[in-house]
Amino acid sequence: MSVDRSHQAKNDTERARLEALAGRLNDADLKRAMPDGWTVASVLAHLAFWDQRAYLLLDRWQRDGVTPPADDEANVDWINDAAKPMFLALAPRRAAELAVAIAEAADRKVASLSDELVSRNAALSTPVTLARANHRRGHLDDIERALKA
Numbered sequence: 001m002s003v004d005r006s007h008q009a010k011n012d013t014e015r016a017r018l019e020a021l022a023g024r025l026n027d028a029d030l031k032r033a034m035p036d037g038w039t040v041a042s043v044l045a046h047l048a049f050w051d052q053r054a055y056l057l058l059d060r061w062q063r064d065g066v067t068p069p070a071d072d073e074a075n076v077d078w079i080n081d082a083a084k085p086m087f088l089a090l091a092p093r094r095a096a097e098l099a100v101a102i103a104e105a106a107d108r109k110v111a112s113l114s115d116e117l118v119s120r121n122a123a124l125s126t127p128v129t130l131a132r133a134n135h136r137r138g139h140l141d142d143i144e145r146a147l148k149a
Contacts, residue, residue, distance in 0.1 A: 004118075004122075007130045010131060010133035011107045011110060011111075011131065011133045012107065013133060014132070015103045015104065015132075015136070017136070018044075018099060018100060018103055018136055018140060022044065022096040022100050025040065025096060025147075027092060029147060030044075030092030031092055032146055034143070034146050035142075038084065038087075038088075039092070040092075041090065041096060042088045043087075043139050044095045044096050044139075044143075045086075045087035045090050045099065046080065046083070046139070047099045048095070048099040051099075051102045051132055052102050054109070054132060055102065055106040057127070057128050058128055061128075062113065062114075067124070068128050106132055110130050110132065118130065
């Protein structure tokens with residue numbers, strides 16, 4: 001049976017986009033306000049947080065056989081709101097660097113998964129989103145719109 005790994009190319013594309021954007025942002029860009037009290041830098045830290053979560057859950061599953069809990073996409077606002085003050089406290093340039101470095105680590109982890117784990121993840125209604133690109137794309141679009149405004 002063939003395992004769908006189409007998410008890997010999309011992850012690579014959006015990670016490259018993230019890296020290019022982070023590389024060209026100056027300090028003023030990183031401090032630019034976004035909706036709901038966020039900044040460009042804190043949105044990048046938010047991306048790093050969720051990629052790190054995926055990395056850790058997949059690493060534990062791969063290494064120790066600990067099945068991740070189901071993603072509850074409808075119930076993450078409280079997590080984002082709770083983490084926002086810490087994201088805003090990060091030095092803006094460091095937030096951008098973390099976003100890129102953690103995206104790279106998360107994508108390497110996703111790419112390293114066995115066909116069995118990819119299939120089990122799908123069978124369990126995707127407790128970890130392997131298509132990291134989807135989350136990145138939306139936030140990168142938001143950042144680029146904010147920078148043009």
